[in-house]
Amino acid sequence: MSRTDDDIIVCRCEDVTLGEIRRAIAEGATTMDEIRRITRAGMGPCQGRTCRQLIALELARKTGKPVAEVLPSTIRPPMKAVTMGSLAKIGEEDAE
Amino acid sequence: MRRTADAVVIGGGVTGASVAYNLLKLGMRDVVLCEKATFCNGSTGRCGAGVREQWGSKGNCLLAKASIDMFEQLADELNYPHDLEFKQKGYLMLAHTEKEWAQFQKNVQLQNSLGIKSRLCTPEEAREIVPALNTEGMLGATFNGRDGHANPFHVTRAYLTAAERMGADINYFTEVTGIEVSGGKVKAVVTKKGVIETPIVINAAGPWAKPVAEMVGVKLPLFTQRHQILVTEPVGWLLDPMVMSFSIGIYCQQTPHGSLIMGIGDPHEPKGYDIGHSWEFLRDMSRIITRLLPALKDVRVVRQWSGLYTVTPDAHPILGGVPGIDGYLQAVGFSGHGFMLAPAVGQIIAEMALGKVTFLDVRNLDVGRFERGEYNVEPSVV
Ligand SMILES: Cc1cc2nc3c(=O)[nH]c(=O)nc-3n(C[C@H](O)[C@H](O)[C@H](O)COP(=O)(O)OP(=O)(O)OC[C@H]3O[C@@H](n4cnc5c(N)ncnc54)[C@H](O)[C@@H]3O)c2cc1C
Numbered sequence: 001m002s003r004t005d006d007d008i009i010v011c012r013c014e015d016v017t018l019g020e021i022r023r024a025i026a027e028g029a030t031t032m033d034e035i036r037r038i039t040r041a042g043m044g045p046c047q048g049r050t051c052r053q054l055i056a057l058e059l060a061r062k063t064g065k066p067v068a069e070v071l072p073s074t075i076r077p078p079m080k081a082v083t084m085g086s087l088a089k090i091g092e093e094d095a096e
Numbered sequence: 097m098r099r100t101a102d103a104v105v106i107g108g109g110v111t112g113a114s115v116a117y118n119l120l121k122l123g124m125r126d127v128v129l130c131e132k133a134t135f136c137n138g139s140t141g142r143c144g145a146g147v148r149e150q151w152g153s154k155g156n157c158l159l160a161k162a163s164i165d166m167f168e169q170l171a172d173e174l175n176y177p178h179d180l181e182f183k184q185k186g187y188l189m190l191a192h193t194e195k196e197w198a199q200f201q202k203n204v205q206l207q208n209s210l211g212i213k214s215r216l217c218t219p220e221e222a223r224e225i226v227p228a229l230n231t232e233g234m235l236g237a238t239f240n241g242r243d244g245h246a247n248p249f250h251v252t253r254a255y256l257t258a259a260e261r262m263g264a265d266i267n268y269f270t271e272v273t274g275i276e277v278s279g280g281k282v283k284a285v286v287t288k289k290g291v292i293e294t295p296i297v298i299n300a301a302g303p304w305a306k307p308v309a310e311m312v313g314v315k316l317p318l319f320t321q322r323h324q325i326l327v328t329e330p331v332g333w334l335l336d337p338m339v340m341s342f343s344i345g346i347y348c349q350q351t352p353h354g355s356l357i358m359g360i361g362d363p364h365e366p367k368g369y370d371i372g373h374s375w376e377f378l379r380d381m382s383r384i385i386t387r388l389l390p391a392l393k394d395v396r397v398v399r400q401w402s403g404l405y406t407v408t409p410d411a412h413p414i415l416g417g418v419p420g421i422d423g424y425l426q427a428v429g430f431s432g433h434g435f436m437l438a439p440a441v442g443q444i445i446a447e448m449a450l451g452k453v454t455f456l457d458v459r460n461l462d463v464g465r466f467e468r469g470e471y472n473v474e475p476s477v478v
Contacts, residue, residue, distance in 0.1 A: 027177075027257075030134075030268075031134055033134060034134055034135070037135075037136055037141065037249040037253075038178070038249065038250075038253070040353075043327075043399070044329075044398065045329050045396070045398045047398065047399060078378065078397060078398075078399075078400065081329060081396035081397060081398050082378075082396060082397055083393065083394055083395060083396050083397075084328070084381075084382040084385060084386050084392050084393055084394075084395055084396075084397060085382070085386060085393030085394060087378045087379055087381075087382035087397065088379065088382035088383040088386050088393070090375070090378075090379040091379065
């Protein structure tokens with residue numbers, strides 16, 4: 001891939017570009033966790049559902065490892081963003 | 097990986113990173129760091145990353161104050177390409193019980209005597225600082241504007257990359273499995289990738305400090321305990337300072353990024369290495385925080401996780417060597433506040449390793465204090 005795609009937004013939640021992912025890899029990141037910790041990619045509301053694959057591809061390409069090997073980085077609950085107001089009501093009689 | 101070193105640091109959390117950097121800064125040449133996974137694998141990568149001078153003991157106050165002095169210079173000193181997100185918007189500590197209020201008055205007196213500019217606030221004054229705060233049932237609060245927080249990943253990595261530039265050998269995925277001691281002196285560190293000969297080893301293994309200390313036959317009075325934490329979606333400005341209550345057992349802060357990070361200290365949490373997460377935490381945290389900060393009820397939680405506190409009997413860290421084992425040093429047992437102490441601790445441990453007089457006297461934070469019975473419990477912890 002060329003340098004011009006550096007501006008492509010990989011993680012829409014946190015506004016992280018492919019260029020930033022490449023920079024983290026160039027600075028020595030070799031795992032999905034390291035990239036997440038450096039760039040915040042995958043830490044937003046969707047928790048990396050879209051960008052995980054894209055980052056894994058880039059990482060695999062740069063490290064020469066198979067995608068399956070670089071992919072796993074923890075997906076954290078809750079699976080869907082929920083408001084604190086409704087979480088506070090869990091278990092109450094009049095819960096919605 | 098190098099096969100000989102002047103010192104080997106075990107652990108790539110904020111403590112080990114700061115120790116490694118400070119060893120080089122003070123003139124040591126051959127520093128090797130071994131981390132069993134990657135940077136921030138332990139508590140550091142899971143923490144709230146708050147920094148505060150408002151403590152109830154002289155030891156914690158002085159370590160924290162010196163560290164904040166250093167945090168203020170850190171971005172320049174370490175010459176790191178990312179923002180450390182160090183922000184000083186204060187900590188507001190809430191008092192809801194008479195006992196707590198009495199303790200806070202003592203704390204502020206102690207803090208002021210040590211040059212910390214904390215102050216007592218009425219509930220009205222607290223609301224001026226945090227307009228979103230529900231002060232019902234509150235007796236008062238304390239505030240210190242110099243407290244704040246930073247990004248733990250970047251702070252740790254800033255120390256590590258600076259150390260690496262200065263010549264440190266940083267090894268990830270390199271677990272230490274043994275320490276060789278002979279004639280009362282450290283000789284070598286055994287890792288899964290080979291042996292490194294060294295006269296000095298530093299235990300900065302966080303929650304795994306106890307098994308590492310056992311490698312040299314030292315028994316540490318530590319236990320580990322899960323603490324749960326969550327982060328919300330980023331929202332517009334809601335609060336400047338960290339809001340904290342010891343009697344309710346919570347803390348909540350808004351990061352520069354706009355998200356809110358908050359956690360509970362659950363007194364019923366069993367000891368151990370579990371770092372799972374529970375829906376009960378989401379519920380309890382939401383109930384408590386929407387009472388204190390009602391505006392949070394429309395804010396969404398995007399992620400929850402947990403990490404380990406490594407706790408000592410007095411909630412102060414254990415720093416320094418052990419009689420009879422030359423070259424073994426430890427910086428462990430931070431009891432939930434090791435991130436904020438790391439700058440000062442790194443310098444102190446480096447000074448000890450180089451046989452210098454430490455810039456703060458921490459001789460009373462040795463492991464021997466527990467056997468001697470010479471310790472006082474820090475009252476102000478979540
Ligand atoms: C939920 C939560 C909130 C917190 N909030 C705050 C806060 O607001 N402010 C604050 O100051 N502190 C806070 N803390 C505490 C803080 O996280 C810790 O005190 C601090 O991060 C300790 O850093 P460390 O480097 O000593 O340990 P760690 O970060 O745990 O690092 C130890 C490292 O050693 C490695 N290791 C272990 N054994 C070996 C081995 N045998 N070989 C090689 N490597 C090994 C581990 O993989 C790990 O990376 C919080 C903690 C939690 C869990």
